Each structure stands twice: as C-alpha cells, then as structure tokens.
Amino acid sequence: MSGEGRDVTAEAARGYLRIERLSKSYAGRRAVDALSLDVPRGEILALLGPSGSGKTTTLRLLAGFEPPDAGRVLVEGEDVTALAPAARRFGMVFQHYALFPHLDVGENVAFGLAVKGAAAARRVADVLAMVDLAGFERRRVSELSGGQQQRVALARSLAPEPRVLLLDEPLSNLDPALRERTRRELRDAIRRVGITTVFVTHEQEEAFDLGDRVAVIDAGRLEQVGTPDELYDRPASAFVATFVGRANDLPGRLLGGPEGSRAIVRPEAMRFAGVENGGLEGVVTARRFVGGHAYFTVRGAGGEDFEVFAPHRAVGVGERVRVAVERVLYWVEGGAG
Amino acid sequence: MSPGRWAGRGNAAALLLVAALVWLAVYPLLFVGSEALRADIADFAAQRSEWSALWASLWISAASVALAAAVGVPLAFVFERYDFPGRRLLGSLVALPAVMPPLVGVIAFLFLYGESGFVARTVRAVLGGEASPWRLQGPAAILLVHGYSMYVYFYLFTRAGLAKLDASMLEAAASLGAGGWASVRRVTLPLLKPALVGAALLTFMTALASFSAPYVFGGGFRVMTTQIVATKLNGDLPMAMLETSALTVVALAGFALIRRTEGSRLVVSVGKGTPPALRVIADPVARRLAALAGWLLAVVLLLPHATLILVSLVPAGTWTTEAIPPRLSLTNYGALFSEAERLRPLLNSLWMAVVATLAALALAVAAGHLVVRRRVALRPAIEALLMLPWAVPGTVLAIALATLFSARSPWTLRWVLVGTLAILPVAYLIRSLPLTGRALLAGYRQLDPALEEAAQTLGAGRWKRMRRVTLPLLKPALAAGGALAFVTALGDFVTSILLYTYETRPISIEILSSLRLGDVGVAAACGGGRVLVSAVALGVGARAGR
Numbered sequence: 001m002s003g004e005g006r007d008v009t010a011e012a013a014r015g016y017l018r019i020e021r022l023s024k025s026y027a028g029r030r031a032v033d034a035l036s037l038d039v040p041r042g043e044i045l046a047l048l049g050p051s052g053s054g055k056t057t058t059l060r061l062l063a064g065f066e067p068p069d070a071g072r073v074l075v076e077g078e079d080v081t082a083l084a085p086a087a088r089r090f091g092m093v094f095q096h097y098a099l100f101p102h103l104d105v106g107e108n109v110a111f112g113l114a115v116k117g118a119a120a121a122r123r124v125a126d127v128l129a130m131v132d133l134a135g136f137e138r139r140r141v142s143e144l145s146g147g148q149q150q151r152v153a154l155a156r157s158l159a160p161e162p163r164v165l166l167l168d169e170p171l172s173n174l175d176p177a178l179r180e181r182t183r184r185e186l187r188d189a190i191r192r193v194g195i196t197t198v199f200v201t202h203e204q205e206e207a208f209d210l211g212d213r214v215a216v217i218d219a220g221r222l223e224q225v226g227t228p229d230e231l232y233d234r235p236a237s238a239f240v241a242t243f244v245g246r247a248n249d250l251p252g253r254l255l256g257g258p259e260g261s262r263a264i265v266r267p268e269a270m271r272f273a274g275v276e277n278g279g280l281e282g283v284v285t286a287r288r289f290v291g292g293h294a295y296f297t298v299r300g301a302g303g304e305d306f307e308v309f310a311p312h313r314a315v316g317v318g319e320r321v322r323v324a325v326e327r328v329l330y331w332v333e334g335g336a337g
Numbered sequence: 338m339s340p341g342r343w344a345g346r347g348n349a350a351a352l353l354l355v356a357a358l359v360w361l362a363v364y365p366l367l368f369v370g371s372e373a374l375r376a377d378i379a380d381f382a383a384q385r386s387e388w389s390a391l392w393a394s395l396w397i398s399a400a401s402v403a404l405a406a407a408v409g410v411p412l413a414f415v416f417e418r419y420d421f422p423g424r425r426l427l428g429s430l431v432a433l434p435a436v437m438p439p440l441v442g443v444i445a446f447l448f449l450y451g452e453s454g455f456v457a458r459t460v461r462a463v464l465g466g467e468a469s470p471w472r473l474q475g476p477a478a479i480l481l482v483h484g485y486s487m488y489v490y491f492y493l494f495t496r497a498g499l500a501k502l503d504a505s506m507l508e509a510a511a512s513l514g515a516g517g518w519a520s521v522r523r524v525t526l527p528l529l530k531p532a533l534v535g536a537a538l539l540t541f542m543t544a545l546a547s548f549s550a551p552y553v554f555g556g557g558f559r560v561m562t563t564q565i566v567a568t569k570l571n572g573d574l575p576m577a578m579l580e581t582s583a584l585t586v587v588a589l590a591g592f593a594l595i596r597r598t599e600g601s602r603l604v605v606s607v608g609k610g611t612p613p614a615l616r617v618i619a620d621p622v623a624r625r626l627a628a629l630a631g632w633l634l635a636v637v638l639l640l641p642h643a644t645l646i647l648v649s650l651v652p653a654g655t656w657t658t659e660a661i662p663p664r665l666s667l668t669n670y671g672a673l674f675s676e677a678e679r680l681r682p683l684l685n686s687l688w689m690a691v692v693a694t695l696a697a698l699a700l701a702v703a704a705g706h707l708v709v710r711r712r713v714a715l716r717p718a719i720e721a722l723l724m725l726p727w728a729v730p731g732t733v734l735a736i737a738l739a740t741l742f743s744a745r746s747p748w749t750l751r752w753v754l755v756g757t758l759a760i761l762p763v764a765y766l767i768r769s770l771p772l773t774g775r776a777l778l779a780g781y782r783q784l785d786p787a788l789e790e791a792a793q794t795l796g797a798g799r800w801k802r803m804r805r806v807t808l809p810l811l812k813p814a815l816a817a818g819g820a821l822a823f824v825t826a827l828g829d830f831v832t833s834i835l836l837y838t839y840e841t842r843p844i845s846i847e848i849l850s851s852l853r854l855g856d857v858g859v860a861a862a863c864g865g866g867r868v869l870v871s872a873v874a875l876g877v878g879a880r881a882g883r
Contacts, residue, residue, distance in 0.1 A: 098787035112795030
C-alpha cells in the first residue's frame with residue numbers, strides 16, 4: 001500500500017518533512033520525547049495514540065505554536081524550527097475548525113492569500129470548488145453544517161498553497177453517521193492536491209483509512225511507524241500489539257514460553273480444538289455476536305480471561321472447551337509480568 | 338526554563354504594564370499615605386468631627402444597602418416571576434437610574450423634591466401656605482438619593498440570579514413538602530446569596546465613595562468624602578491626606594471582602610436547568626392593579642429625568658411661584674450652544690473623556706493579551722491592579738493625584754500635572770481601568786485561541802492578526818467597556834472638582850457654577866445634554882456589542 005505506484009526519489013526517501021528528535025516538556029512532564037519521523041512528499045501520515053500521548057503537542061510543535069525544548073523540523077532540507085507559524089507555510093485544519101465568525105466563507109478562504117482582488121476571487125472559487133462548495137463565497141460561517149464548516153476550513157488552509165498540511169482530529173467534531181462519508185471526501189481532496197499531510201487521531205479506523213502510514217505514539221515516544229498491515233501483523237512493541245486491534249495478553253508459560261514472560265495473541269489466531277488436542281483449557285463465559293462470527297470470552301484454568309474469534313455457533317456459553325493457539329503475535333520477555 | 342524569546346518578551350511586556358499600573362493606581366495612594374504620616378495623628382484622633390464624619394460614612398453606607406435591598410429585591414421578584422401587561426418595557430425602565438450621572442441625578446432630585454421643587458410647589462398650591470412644607474437636607478435626603486440610584490444593583494443582580502435558578506430545584510422542594518414561603522426561605526434565598534452579597538458590597542462601596550449627594554444635600558452633615566474636600570479647601574493639606582488615608586483603608590477593606598466572596602460565587606447550578614415559568618396573574622382585577630402599580634412606579638422613576646428636561650426648558654426668571662412653569666422655550670439650549678464660553682465645558686468633557694477612554698481601552702487590550710493569551714507569570718498582579726481603582730473613592734484618588742503630581746522630581750517619577758491639561762484625563766483614565774479591564778479580560782476569555790493560531794498558519798503577522806482577527810472579534814467587549822468608561826468620565830464630578838482648572842473645567846463643574854449663579858435652566862440643559870450623550874454612547878455600545 002505504501003509507495004504503491006509512487007516514484008521514490010532520493011529526496012522523498014530522505015523525507016520531505018523531517019522531524020528530528022523533537023522534545024517538549026510541561027512542568028517537568030515529557031509530553032514529546034525525542035520523536036523522529038520522516039514523511040515523504042505527498043504522503044498522508046497519521047499520528048495515532050491514546051489521549052495524552054503527546055500527538056497533539058507534536059502537531060503544535062510542527063505548526064510552530066510552541067517552541068520545542070530540543071530537536072528540529074525540516075522541510076525540503078530547510079530548518080524551520082525557529083520560524084514563526086506565519087512564516088512556515090504550513091496549512092492547518094483545527095479540531096473545531098477555527099473559522100473566523102466575523103468573516104463570510106469567501107473572506108475566510110481568502111484570508112491567507114497574498115494576492116488581492118480578482119486573482120484572489122478566482123483562487124477562492126477554485127479552492128471552494130475543490131471541496132465541493134462552489135458558490136458558497138457569501139455564506140455566513142454560522143449557516144453551515146458541521147461537514148461544510150470542515151470543508152471550508154480545509155479550503156482555507158489549502159488556498160495559500162502550503163508546503164505541509166496539518167489536521168488536528170479532523171473528524172472528531174462530526175456525528176458518527178457523517179464521519180465515514182466525510183473521511184472519504186477528505187481523503188479524496190487531499191489526494192487531488194497531493195500535499196504532504198500529517199494528521200492526529202485517537203481512532204484506529206480513521207488512522208488506517210486515511211493514512212498511508214500510521215505512527216503510533218505513547219507517552220510522547222514513537223512506538224512504531226508503518227503501514228496498517230505492518231502494525232497489525234508485525235507490531236514492534238507490546239504497546240502496539242495491544243493498542244492496535246484486539247489482543248489477548250496471556251501468561252507465557254501456558255504456551256510453552258519461559259516463566260514470567262507474556263504472550264500477546266489475536267482472537268482470530270485462536271480456535272476451538274478437540275479435547276484430545278491439548279491447548280488451553282477453559283469455560284466459555286460470554287459470547288459477543290458480530291455477524292457470522294462471534295467473540296467468545298473464555299475463562300482459563302488459571303482464572304485468566306481471553307477472547308476467541310470463531311464462527312458464531314462454534315460453542316455455547318457454559319461449555320468446557322480447549323483452545324489452540326495458532327500464532328503468538330508478540331512475546332514480552334521476562335520481568336514480573 | 339522554556340527557551341524562546343516568546344516567553345521572555347511576554348514577561349518583559351507584563352513587567353512594563355505592571356509598572357505603569359502601579360505608577361497610576363498604587364503609587365499616588367502610597368505617596369499620600371506616607372505624607373499623611375507627617376500630619377498630627379493625635380490631633381486627628383482627638384477631633385470629634387473626624388470621628389463623626391467617619392461614622393456617618395459608615396452608617397449612611399449601611400443604611401443605603403438596606404434601603405436599596407428593600408426596593409430592589411422585591412422588584413426583581415415581581416419582574417422575574419410574574420407576567421402582566423407592560424412587563425418587558427417596565428423591566429428595562431426600572432434599571433434607568435443607572436444612566437443618571439451622579440451630579441445630574443442629585444440636581445434632578447433637587448428640582449423635583451427640593452424646597453422649591455415641583456412636589457413642594459404642588460403641595461403648597463393644594464394646601465396653601467407660604468413656607469415650604471419640608472427641607473430636602475441632611476441624612477434623609479442623602480439616603481433618598483442613594484436609595485433611588487443604588488437599588489438598581491440589587492434589582493439587576495437579583496434578576497440575574499433568579500433567571501439562573503433551576504425550576505427543577507423549586508419543584509424538588511415542593512415535592513418534598515416545602516410550601517411557597519418555605520421554598521423561598523430554604524431554597525431560593527440561599528441560592529441567591531452570592532448575588533445578594535455581591536449587590537450589597539457593590540452598594541456599600543458606591544455609597545461610601547458617594548460625593549455629589551452629601552455635597553449638595555449634606556448641609557452641616559458631613560461624611561468622609563465631603564469632609565476631605567472641606568479640609569482641602571481650608572488649606573489643611575496634611576489633615577486632608579490623613580482623612581484620605583482613613584477612607585482608603587475602609588474602602589480597601591471592603592474591596593478585599595468583595596474579592597474574597599467573588600471566589601465563592603460559583604454556587605450550585607448543577608445541570609443546565611430552565612428557570613421557572615412566569616406566573617401569569619389571572620385575576621383580571623389583580624392584573625389591572627399590578628399593571629397600574631407598575632406604571633406608577635415607572636412614572637416615579639422617570640420623574641427626575643422628566644424634571645430635568647422640563648427645568649431646562651424654563652427661561653431664566655420666568656418661573657416664580659406657580660406650580661407649573663408658565664413659559665417653555667429652548668433659550669437655555671440656545672445659550673449653551675451660542676456662547677463659546679458656555680459650550681467650552683461640554684467640549685472639554687468630550688475630548689477628555691474620549692482620550693481617557695481610548696487610553697484605558699489600549700491598556701485593557703494589552704492586559705487581556707498578556708493575562709489570557711500569554712498567561713504571563715504576573716497575571717494575578719495585572720488583574721488585581723486593574724480592579725483596584727474601583728475600590729478607591731474618587732475623592733481619595735483626586736487628593737492623591739493632586740499631591741503626587743504637584744512637584745517635579747523625575748527620579749521619584751513625579752511631574753507637575755496639576756493645573757495642566759493632562760491631570761483630568763489621567764484621573765479619568767485611572768477610574769476607567771476597572772470598566773475596560775473587566776470587559777476586555779472577559780472578551781479575551783471568550784475568544785477561541787485557535788482563531789489567532791489559524792490566522793498565524795495562514796501567514797498573518799502580528800499586526801494583521803490584531804487588525805483582522807483579534808480586534809474585530811473583541812468588538813463587543815471594546816464597545817461595552819468603552820461606552821461605560823466614556824459615560825463615567827463624562828459624568829465625573831468627584832475628581833473634577835478637586836483637579837480642574839478654568840481652561841479645562843468639565844461640564845459637571847459648569848453645572849455646579851450655573852446652579853450657584855442661579856442659572857437653573859442652563860444647569861439643567863447641561864445636565865440634560867450630558868444624559869443624552871451618555872444614553873447615545875451606551876446605546877451605541879449595546880448595539881455594537883451584539
């Protein structure tokens with residue numbers, strides 16, 4: 001998926017946007033901790049992490065709203081760390097859009113343009129057409145729906161032709177029914193422009209659907225960056241293994257691992273086996289139906305709970321079962337577990 | 338610490354602002370305090386007149402609170418709970434005394450209820466007799482004026498408190514068996530306590546600083562503010578400073594009390610809730626009576642304004658013993674605008690008020706930016722300094738400025754401003770700071786910081802952001818704070834009387850001297866003109882605020 005059909009030049013390989021060991025502390029707490037990332041030209045990168053993980057701080061450091069304690073931000077090889085936000089030529093779409101309420105749609109979109117008059121009007125019309133809002137110039141911001149406001153915010157940030165586009169939780173303000181469609185429109189618009197994009201989200205589905213690559217961040221540190229498939233199939237850390245997708249955290253000795261280790265296993269990598277086949281013993285305590293399949297909660301002999309993904313009629317609640325593990329996703333070695 | 342010129346520059350600017358505010362609002366007071374130490378404190382303590390003036394200030398203020406509450410709270414309940422014809426219009430008319438500048442209000446009262454005012458004339462015409470049936474003088478007269486102008490605080494605070502009250506709480510009380518009176522006593526009043534305490538302290542402070550009413554109606558009865566002015570005019574400066582310091586201590590104690598109660602104002606309001614529905618008075622007779630009472634009240638409240646206008650239309654010397662003036666014309670207004678010497682005070686007041694308002698707005702914008710946006714370390718100091726002048730009675734400020742700025746000594750930051758064009762605008766500016774400061778801090782707090790950040794990412798530099806985003810969005814706060822500051826400066830009498838020079842005499846001084854010369858009509862025309870300008874300014878402010 002990544003780089004698919006994309007021309008990998010030397011510059012892109014180095015990273016059109018480079019983040020080098022960026023750090024920021026607030027009152028002694030490390031919000032961003034030596035974070036490094038390379039984003040090739042035209043890539044859409046998702047910053048995914050739980051709330052408080054430092055992803056929004058990272059975005060604000062990129063935009064230049066706050067100075068980092070250490071580290072650098074480079075675009076096309078130019079160090080922009082010391083530049084004020086106004087001089088960076090980064091576009092940004094804010095979580096609540098931050099449209100200027102005293103200006104109409106056209107004036108909002110024209111705000112960042114260097115040109116005036118007819119040239120500005122043409123550019124505004126072009127950008128509005130690009131986000132499917134042609135002819136909305138004289139509308140008041142307060143008259144727009146949430147989705148329309150989001151697209152105006154996108155148009156406004158793209159109008160001055162920024163080098164990098166930053167989006168802060170771009171879909172969190174929309175109601176769930178609207179999100180999927182808006183996400184698709186947003187992706188199409190960004191793709192048409194071909195702009196290098198970094199966006200922040202705490203929703204996996206959003207990160208996987210919108211991002212070419214996803215950077216998983218926890219406690220200010222970069223845990224792993226890769227395509228959604230890479231993150232799911234080959235997690236680089238226990239955090240990524242448990243944070244991305246569903247996973248069981250089992251004592252390692254049950255699966256033949258050393259004492260004190262832990263094994264992280266996907267529910268779909270487990271199956272109910274015949275009694276004679278060995279594996280984990282347990283009792284089915286609950287079933288969560290999700291269509292043709294279901295998640296079965298099994299209480300193991302040692303009191304540990306785990307989930308098995310299987311056809312929905314595979315076993316019944318209360319049944320004694322044996323569960324075979326097909327693949328351990330990630331081994332956590334040693335320690336007190 | 339956090340690297341970057343940003344924090345450093347913000348703190349440097351904050352330090353500069355704090356220094357300016359300390360110089361304007363604190364230094365004069367400290368200077369007076371230190372000068373007062375030279376006076377004979379034993380002499381002050383031994384004077385019966387000093388103690389009686391201090392005592393008079395305190396009890397007049399306390400009585401003003403009681404009177405204002407007795408009028409304002411029941412009115413608020415009636416207007417917030419019952420529906421009757423004309424409720425909306427009356428509800429806003431009731432707040433009208435707030436628009437009357439202090440001296441003008443006092444003079445309107447004089448014309449209306451004074452010995453030769455309308456009411457006295459009418460009574461005499463009806464009952465006959467030569468002598469006036471009463472004299473409008475002494476503590477009773479002062480309290481009448483205070484009650485009339487200050488019940489508005491209780492009225493507005495209580496109405497706001499009642500409007501925020503959640504109907505479900507009263508319903509809960511009713512379901513628990515509390516009857517009408519019990520629920521008022523055990524639910525409504527405790528919930529209103531913050532509003533009532535706020536109004537009481539505001540009234541107390543205003544009454545303590547009140548000067549016009551005691552000055553015009555006091556006669557031999559002295560409160561601290563009039564005592565200070567009398568001592569100053571007698572030339573006993575050290576004693577005046579001592580008196581000033583005594584009043585300052587009382588006022589600052591009240592101010593400290595207010596700041597403490599403000600913290601606890603966040604009471605209850607759990608959940609959003611809706612205020613109780615208005616109770617429509619169903620009985621047609623009661624409805625008529627309520628409406629009638631309401632309109633009567635409005636007439637009483639509007640009478641001083643009406644009187645002012647009427648008196649301003651009476652040509653000099655045409656009205657002697659009749660109950661109603663025989664002749665009305667616009668001669669007084671003509672005199673006001675045709676004679677350059679008469680127009681001058683109005684123009685003086687206008688330019689001084691404009692300059693003071695603009696300066697106070699500029700300082701308030703800087704304060705809002707530093708306190709809310711930059712969150713500088715000194716922000717508690719900036720906030721407290723902005724509010725401080727509000728606690729300082731005008732008399733005190735005037736004496737302090739007159740003392741500090743009467744000598745040239747740049748090393749101690751003193752220059753001669755007394756007797757120059759600058760002194761009154763400076764005084765007005767200091768008195769305006771709490772008004773513009775409060776409005777702009779609130780305005781900045783409502784401003785989403787993301788809007789300015791969005792402008793930044795769109796390439797807007799500091800000035801473009803200020804001009805195209807911040808200031809337009811602050812327009813309501815600028816309009817509200819600016820209008821109040823302008824009206825206050827235009828209406829100022831207390832500081833003006835101690836600081837004016839003949840060239841810069843403001844309109845209130847002209848009103849007073851016209852009155853002394855017996856030019857009652859011209860005085861009223863000046864007052865009327867000023868009420869008009871004030872009302873226009875407040876109206877423009879309210880309109881822009883929307």
